[in-house]
Amino acid sequence: MNDLTYIQKRFVTYIETIMKSDKLSHSYLIEIGDISMDFPFILLFVKMILCPKNILEVEQFNCSSCNTCKLIDEGNFPDLEIVEAEGAQIKKRQLLSLKDEFQKKSLIGRRRVYIIKNAEKLNPSSANTILKFLEEPSDDIIAILLASNRYQVLDTILSRCQILSLYDASDIGIVDDVVVRLIKYIIHGDDLFVHYKEIYEEILVDKEKAKDIFICIEQVFIRFLSLSASSSGEKDEQFSFLESVNKNKILSYITIIEEELPKLVYNINYKLWLDSIYSRFVEVK
Ligand SMILES: [Zn+2]
Numbered sequence: 691m692n693d694l695t696y697i698q699k700r701f702v703t704y705i706e707t708i709m710k711s712d713k714l715s716h717s718y719l720i721e722i723g724d725i726s727m728d729f730p731f732i733l734l735f736v737k738m739i740l741c742p743k744n745i746l747e748v749e750q751f752n753c754s755s756c757n758t759c760k761l762i763d764e765g766n767f768p769d770l771e772i773v774e775a776e777g778a779q780i781k782k783r784q785l786l787s788l789k790d791e792f793q794k795k796s797l798i799g800r801r802r803v804y805i806i807k808n809a810e811k812l813n814p815s816s817a818n819t820i821l822k823f824l825e826e827p828s829d830d831i832i833a834i835l836l837a838s839n840r841y842q843v844l845d846t847i848l849s850r851c852q853i854l855s856l857y858d859a860s861d862i863g864i865v866d867d868v869v870v871r872l873i874k875y876i877i878h879g880d881d882l883f884v885h886y887k888e889i890y891e892e893i894l895v896d897k898e899k900a901k902d903i904f905i906c907i908e909q910v911f912i913r914f915l916s917l918s919a920s921s922s923g924e925k926d927e928q929f930s931f932l933e934s935v936n937k938n939k940i941l942s943y944i945t946i947i948e949e950e951l952p953k954l955v956y957n958i959n960y961k962l963w964l965d966s967i968y969s970r971f972v973e974v975k
Contacts, residue, residue: 695902697856698731700866704854705738714739717824717833719809719851721840728856729807732836736770736803737762739832769802775811785819792823792831801830809835810842817844824850857905868893869906870928876907876943877935879972894964897954908947911940942974 694702708714720735722728737759753759761767771791773784788804806812812820824833824847833851837843840853872893875881882889894900914932917925932940950967954960 694731695898697902697906701731701854701856702734702738705735709738714832715852716827716831717835717851719835719837719840719843719848719853721853721855721857722836722838723857725807725836725838728836731856732805732834733762736805736834739801739803740767740769742800769800771802771804772807773804774807778811779813780806780808780811780816782816782819785816789819789823801832803832803834806833806835809837809847810839812844812847814844814846817847821846821850857909869903869910872903873907873910873929874931876971877932877939879974882968882971890961890964897960900960900964901951901954904947904951908944908951911944915940939974943971946970946974 720732722732737753740762741753741756741759743753743756754763758767762770771788773780773788776784792802792804820833827833835843835847835851840848840855872889875885875889894903910926910929911932914926914929915937918933918937946967950963950970953963
């Protein structure tokens, strides 16, 4: 649990909450970054779903010791199927055999999960094979579709899935108070320096934390801009204070984060880096 990123921890907390209230959906589309980096985390999600230990009893879910969790880690759990594109596409044949497999009864008698990697490689014909399956699953089947970008996935698939994101923290319910606080400081500019000690000691304690939080802030800004540009009327109550901020200012903040964040991977002095990004925020007019 400790080596999870900020966004991953939020994801786990979110899943724990919905599982406790028994509101697990039947189909998820999860936006992930690098598949080799993020896939172990997706398996953690699968373990949360399939582990026979009651989620209510496992505080900060970390079971890797029961038989089910062990088999999942080894890739040998019979009620977990993983479909992967063969070349440029996911073939219809692959999905038909998946469907066949899942029409049989569960071997263990609990939930079953299938994962479709690269859901953007589902073409209309292969997608058609599983639409009904996604729509009317039997109670014990849960689909997890992975994609690097939701906008590359067919609408017919998207509309049948609950969409979550591993790099868009603003999708996962409410953003932490500290992030909201930091966004307010950024908007007021000088507050970044006024509250320097507090931010450094509580929020941006190190490079890793700073990276996660600035990615989150960037996503909040992007989401805010896209919501205010759409006519859906959907709004984030939590960020209603952004409405009084000039949109160009928000765009500038996004640009600064995108330009400054990559520098964190180099061996630079973290405090100097903070000073430099703060100064750039303060200069935004
Ligand atoms: Zn377990």
